[in-house]
Amino acid sequence: MIKAAYGGRVAHTDFLDPREGDTLGAKLRKAKINYTRSGGYPGAVRTVLTAFPSNIPEASTKLTAVFFESVKDAVTLTALFKKWRINLGSVGDIIPGTKGMFAVTLHSNLPEMTVGGLENNELGKGTEVPLHVLGEESSYLYTVIVPSLRVDALGAKAFKVSRAFFKKGIDASNVTVNGSATKKSGLLVPGDEVFAEGLGRFTINEVLGETRKGNIRVSLTVEIATT
Structure with a gap:
């Protein structure tokens, strides 16, 4: 896919499981390749990634x-x-x-x-x-304020659940970061993609800075599971 995008072509995968999709997404971001990801409905587990060259505004797979x-x-x-x-x-x-x-x-x-x-x-x-x-597939931009960039803190805010509840998902191996298992103390950086089984997925867009109280303001793209 990377070679295709560099060569000016659009390419897509088959449907991938969450870890496969997250791992490939991380590789595409590292290579600075634009891509879209869709499973057809909100919170889909299996998704298709479509990579496209920089001269195309956007592309997706039907x-x-x-x-x-x-x-x-x-x-x-x-x-x-x-x-x-x-x-x-x-x-x-x-x-x-x-x-x-x-x-x-x-x-x-x-x-x-x-x-x-x-x-x-x-x-x-x-x-x-x-x-x-x-269900209509959609994602939304969401700015959260968290005490740190730990995955448990950001996950709880992204899905509007308690931090204790999200930690249980991590302990049960139901949460991955860029396709790999994570610990509750794992730190996230812009570009990281988090999948939480039964909740959905979110991407770290940007760290916007600190508040007066020393907390961190972060921009996320969140997709909530509906099934």
């Missing part, structure tokens, strides 16, 4: 969702995808609905998923649905 009314759980749907040779890298999160399962996928693989269902009765017909059915 995603969509497919609804399978005849399938009742993610394990069954994943097994059927494998059986019918659907590329699992093209599939993001699988989300339960009231009458079936939703699968987020690369738009380019939509014919494979829906036509495959028509050809194989066991899979059942997949129907494309708009992503907004799963």
Whole structure:
């Protein structure tokens, strides 16, 4: 991806798990490569990273969702995808609905998923649905004031939970920084990306300075999980 962006081309990954996506994101930031990241809906676990050259304002990878009314759980749907040779890298999160399962996928693989269902009765017909059915994907800028740049302090502020609650997530290995496990005392710097399972993710944009009381003002980009 780095070579593609340096060469003036747009390139994207398959869907990546949080640690893979965070690790690659850190490498792209280190190489000063612009990129976007999306899983199709707020707080998605599996995401696609799209890298693009500096002469392009922004680029992203087109995603969509497919609804399978005849399938009742993610394990069954994943097994059927494998059986019918659907590329699992093209599939993001699988989300339960009231009458079936939703699968987020690369738009380019939509014919494979829906036509495959028509050809194989066991899979059942997949129907494309708009992503907004799963929730509008969005992130917001948020300025917080914290006593330090420790991950537990910033995480608690970013997700508006208690510091003790966020520490429990760290202790349970549910929190990563740039794709790697972290300690509650770990210090963050601008560019770091934090993923917290069940809560969402945030990025450190900038340290804005100290307050009169010696606390630190920090700019974050926060995406809250909705599932």
